[in-house]
Amino acid sequence: MSGHFAGESESRPVIVLSGVSIRRRTTGQEIVLDSVDWTVQGGQHWALLGPNGAGKTTMLRLAGALIHPTTGTVDVLGHRLGRVDVRELRARVGFVNAAQKVPLDAAAHTVVLTGATGTVQPLWRMYDAAARERAHLLLAELDCKEFTQRAFGDCSGGQRARILIARALMSDPSLLLLDEPFNALDLPSREDLVDALHRLAAGRPGLSTVTVTHHPEELPPSTSHAYLLREGRELVSGPVESVLTSENFTACYGRPIRVESHDGRWYARSTAVPSARRRREPPPFPGSRP
Ligand SMILES: Nc1ncnc2c1ncn2[C@@H]1O[C@H](COP(=O)(O)OP(=O)(O)OP(=O)(O)O)[C@@H](O)[C@H]1O
Numbered sequence: 001m002s003g004h005f006a007g008e009s010e011s012r013p014v015i016v017l018s019g020v021s022i023r024r025r026t027t028g029q030e031i032v033l034d035s036v037d038w039t040v041q042g043g044q045h046w047a048l049l050g051p052n053g054a055g056k057t058t059m060l061r062l063a064g065a066l067i068h069p070t071t072g073t074v075d076v077l078g079h080r081l082g083r084v085d086v087r088e089l090r091a092r093v094g095f096v097n098a099a100q101k102v103p104l105d106a107a108a109h110t111v112v113l114t115g116a117t118g119t120v121q122p123l124w125r126m127y128d129a130a131a132r133e134r135a136h137l138l139l140a141e142l143d144c145k146e147f148t149q150r151a152f153g154d155c156s157g158g159q160r161a162r163i164l165i166a167r168a169l170m171s172d173p174s175l176l177l178l179d180e181p182f183n184a185l186d187l188p189s190r191e192d193l194v195d196a197l198h199r200l201a202a203g204r205p206g207l208s209t210v211t212v213t214h215h216p217e218e219l220p221p222s223t224s225h226a227y228l229l230r231e232g233r234e235l236v237s238g239p240v241e242s243v244l245t246s247e248n249f250t251a252c253y254g255r256p257i258r259v260e261s262h263d264g265r266w267y268a269r270s271t272a273v274p275s276a277r278r279r280r281e282p283p284p285f286p287g288s289r290p
Contacts, residue, residue: 012042012078013039013040013041013075013078014041014076014077014175015038015039015063015074015075015076015175015208016038016073016074017036017037017038017062017063018037018073018074019035019036019037019071019072019073020033020035020036020038020062020072020073021033021034021069021072022055022062022069022232031232033058033059033069034231034233035072036055036059036072036229036232037234038059038227038237040175040208040225041208042206042208043205043206043208044208044224045208045209045222045223045224045225046209046210046223046224046225047210047211047213047216047219047223047225047227047240048210048213048227048229049212049214049216049226049252050229050230051230051252051253054229054230054231055229055232056229057179057212059227060095062074062081063076063175063177064177065084065086065090065093066090068081076089076093076175077092077174077175092171092174092175093173093175093176093177094115094165094169094171094176094177095177096161096164096167096168096177096181097178097179098179098180100167102120102152103120103152104151104152105151105153106151106152107152108147108149108150108159108163109136109139109148109149111152111163111164111167112135112138112139112166112167112170113127113131113135113170114167114170115166115167115168115170115171116131116134116135116170118171135170136148138169141166141169141199142163142165142166142196142200143162143192143196144162144166147159156189157189158185158186158188158189158192158193159189161181161182161185161193162192162193164181165178165181165196165197173207174208175208175209176209177210178197178209178210178211178212179212180213180214181193181197182215182218190217193218194220194265195220197209197211197220198220198222201220201222202222211223215268216259216266217265217266217267219266221263221265223240223266224239225238226240226244227243228243228249228252230252235248240266244259244261244268245259246258246259249268255270255272256270256272257270257271258270
């Protein structure tokens with residue numbers, strides 16, 4: 001199965017947003033994205049960060065050909081939105097989000113198979129032996145070998161996240177979009193997923209990924225670039241080490257934040273004393289002198 005459109009090559013950009021704005025008429029012409037430019041090259045691994053409501057998911061949905069811009073142009077895998085059959089294009093992009101509808105009683109292996117047809121329910125007649133074997137291989141690659149026959153609904157949050165990534169890889173996409181894949185994972189599950197994404201990037205040089213997250217701690221060491229978004233506008237973007245800085249995070253979130261990197265991983269913490277804590281003086285010890 002080929003992961004490329006005819007004429008598509010890894011040296012070409014896989015996502016290009018040029019002067020993209022999005023306005024929501026339903027919310028009184030609210031500007032969701034404002035003149036956003038963004039280029040993702042083949043093999044790059046991007047993190048999209050920014051405060052709640054900054055527009056991260058909207059950018060991801062543009063890259064997944066799920067929505068169109070109000071103004072500006074969006075090219076995905078070399079095809080301009082508005083001039084291409086988006087259903088065909090969507091089938092070439094792996095999209096993972098928590099809202100993905102999945103039958104809870106379906107086995108993990110079945111859920112992965114449905115990625116071949118892009119359906120919620122399995123279309124059994126469409127899956128040949130090669131597809132079934134591929135689903136097994138992807139589950140093994142994502143470290144899910146032991147529970148291939150376990151019902152999706154009985155899997156833990158971390159296991160579910162990895163199963164959904166395996167599902168998204170069934171169509172052999174050259175672009176994988178992950179919307180808050182670490183949501184509600186405990187620490188060991190988070191670390192397993194970080195490790196899985198890192199191995200995925202290392203094992204598939206042609207694959208580009210974009211991960212929306214709130215926490216730099218969730219970024220695998222393979223993350224090559226980052227985009228900081230604030231109120232629908234680019235604050236800064238580029239190579240990860242030039243973007244994930246204390247100065248940029250402080251500007252992005254409007255409070256002092258220290259960002260550090262160790263062994264390829266990233267850590268952020270607020271260095272501000274919350275005003276509520278500052279105001280609340282500790283009560284005096286009973287019997288203590290003023
Ligand atoms: N379908 C919609 N209709 C109206 N407004 C929308 C719609 N989708 C998103 N918005 C608005 O667009 C803005 C950006 O939303 P988006 O989900 O892209 O932000 P985000 O950075 O992913 O936020 P979060 O971190 O909270 O998930 C928000 O103000 C949101 O309310």
